[in-house]
Each structure stands twice: as structure tokens, then as C-alpha cells.
Amino acid sequence: MYQQNLVFPNVFTLEEVASYLKISTEIVEGLAQNGKIPGRKIEDSWRFLRAAIDDWLTGQSSKFFNVQQLPAPDKIRLLRVLVEELDTTAPNTLSPQLEFMCLPLSERHRIMAQQAEQMTAYYQQTTSERQFWQAGDFEDEYSA
Numbered sequence: 001m002y003q004q005n006l007v008f009p010n011v012f013t014l015e016e017v018a019s020y021l022k023i024s025t026e027i028v029e030g031l032a033q034n035g036k037i038p039g040r041k042i043e044d045s046w047r048f049l050r051a052a053i054d055d056w057l058t059g060q061s062s063k064f065f066n067v068q069q070l071p072a073p074d075k076i077r078l079l080r081v082l083v084e085e086l087d088t089t090a091p092n093t094l095s096p097q098l099e100f101m102c103l104p105l106s107e108r109h110r111i112m113a114q115q116a117e118q119m120t121a122y123y124q125q126t127t128s129e130r131q132f133w134q135a136g137d138f139e140d141e142y143s144a
Helices: 014-021 025-033 050-058 072-086 096-102 105-125 127-135
Strands: 011-013 040-042 045-049
Touching: 011 014, 011 050, 014 025, 014 045, 014 050, 025 045, 045 050, 072 096, 096 105
Parallel strands: none
Antiparallel strands: 011 045, 040 045
């Protein structure tokens, strides 16, 4: 006898895969349409085998792309998309650390050198103050 509402725990819908991967359904659908994630379109809806998704995630399936094989600019673009997907409070902004990592290497070197100079100048200015504090001309307030 045919049952309409069968539950297959090893088969995901588009929404279930999106939830499982913690990304939007639009990204999952785009990956599936481009053959970058294992899935099948049945009439108007997508279906995914959990085992195939797990293999894809762990990189065991050579048919699908591996993030490590992407060129650096594509990795950065993918990283931005994923960060924007996860950051629900400010979807169009990146953290200062991520923005820094997205800069060209030469610009990051320039910024780090500038910060090193500022730190050196700061510590040179405060050397006498640190020496004064460390010398300790302290009064024992309890002996008076």
C-alpha cells in the first residue's frame, strides 16, 4: 500500500541541507544547479543524500570542488559570502580582522610595519616612566 508522507532520514530537502550546512537555501540551490554539490532535482524540488553531502563536506568525493584547490581570490570571495551568511546582525559588513586579511599582501605588510613603528615610538617614550615606576620610591602607608 502506498503512503504519501514517508519519512526518509537519509534524504534531505533543499531546506534541510541548507540548515545542515548552516547556509542559505539560495547558495545550496546554486551549488546544486552548477553541479558543485551532490543532489538531484525531482520535478520542482531538490533531494540530497546525507551520505553524499557528508562525503562532499569531508572532501572524499573528487567529483566536487575542494576549497583548498580554489585560487586565493576565489577563496576570499567564498569566505566573504560565508561570513555574510553567518552574520545576521550586519550582513553587509566584515570584521576588521577579515577586512585586513582581504587586503593585498603588500598593503598588509605596510600596515604592520607602520604599527610596529608606532609601538616602538610608544615604548621609547615611556621608558623613563617605566624606569621611574620600577625604581619604586614607595611609601609604606601602613607604617605611619
